[in-house]
Amino acid sequence: MQILATSPAFVGPTSTTWREQVRTAIRSTEGLLKAVGLPPNHELYAEVGEFPTFAPLPFVQRMEPGNPTDPLLLQVLPTRWEQQTGEGYSNDPLHESNVGRSKGVLQKYSGRVLLIATGVCAIHCRYCFRRHFPYSAAPKSIDEWSAELAQIADDPALSEVILSGGDPLMLVDESLRELVARVRTMPQIRRLRIHTRLPIVIPQRVTPLLVETFLQYGKPVVVVLHSNHPQELDAEVLEACRQLRSAGNVTLLNQAVLLRGINDSVETLVALSQRLMEFGILPYYLHQLDRVNGSRHFEVSVDRGRELVSEMRAALPGYLVPRYVQELPGENAKTVLL
Ligand SMILES: *Cc1c(COP(=O)(O)O)cnc(C)c1O
Ligand code: SF4
DSSP: OOOOOOOGGGOOTTOHHHHHHHHTSBOSHHHHHHHTTOOTTOTTBOOOOSSOOOBOHHHHTTSOTTOTTOTTHHHHOOBGGGGOOOTTOBSOTTOGGGOEEETTEEEEETTEEEEEEESOOSSOOTTOTTTTOOGGGSOOSGGGGHHHHHHHHTOTTOOEEEEEESOGGGSOHHHHHHHHHHHHTOTTOOEEEEEOOHHHHOGGGOOHHHHHHHHHHOSOEEEEEEOOSGGGOOHHHHHHHHHHHTTSSEEEEEEEEOOTTTTOSHHHHHHHHHHHHHTTOEEEEEEOOOOBTTOGGGOOOHHHHHHHHHHHHHHSOGGGSOEEEEOOTTOSSOEEOO
């Protein structure tokens, strides 16, 4: 993962507000601690290497000042706990370096192909399973996608294109429009899916042009958001979700990661589902943590995870209980744990 660099794909006239939020995001651990009213030499503080602190202000403003265990803060604050290693932890826990069809294109599952549309994100989540992914090998501009898109267009076995990353909504609207227009010319592709955290972390990213792009695609667009805690879902996020849903062909789903100290209680998980529903988002997946180096302190055991999800099932209607899944290398689908 890299910090956003200046590149032609990211320069656009219509996107100043959210781009400004990316530009002014907090990029140091000291700055983040200061922003939430904690001493910069707090005992949690750790030097970071290749995956620096990166937290945009709309997300930081939802943290509780002075609380070192705030569930949003802990998702983005590098801590000394990241130095812990453990059995099974590695830089490429999903063996993704083996499933690349070509650079920037991953296919693990039948019918669905995943495009790493960009390597950058609008936030650096400390538990990210792609935090060591070799993004620099992926194409940097739409022109560089030609070969990959031609290959997808020629594959009759595909029915869904997934734009992922990084965060595909880091592309400016003009580039995204071009990419979506290309997918639209492929008759066998029945659905477009976008894996993004941007509407949660910078709700201003949902611009009128973005909504229009989805609307013009015509076929179903599935936007899979990523929120782990109900405190992430404020009034601005609600407005962004309303705008997305106004396209009519957009379905909103959520994926969360089960994280120790952040959402590993039945109260929090139930509150998350309830709040998602109020925003018109259905819970899709609750992921077991992938064992990526630096994330060990976030791991919740699978036994505890199963317990939590059965308690959710007892408290909620079935459609508000996410599938608890784990990604095991070499399987033909995600493994459902409960
Ligand atoms: C998770 C994932 C998908 C999507 O899987 P679904 O079960 O359809 O949500 C597709 N491709 C890759 C590489 C994935 O990791
Ligand atoms: S938004 Fe997703 S891809 Fe980006 S750092 Fe967070 S978990 Fe990783």
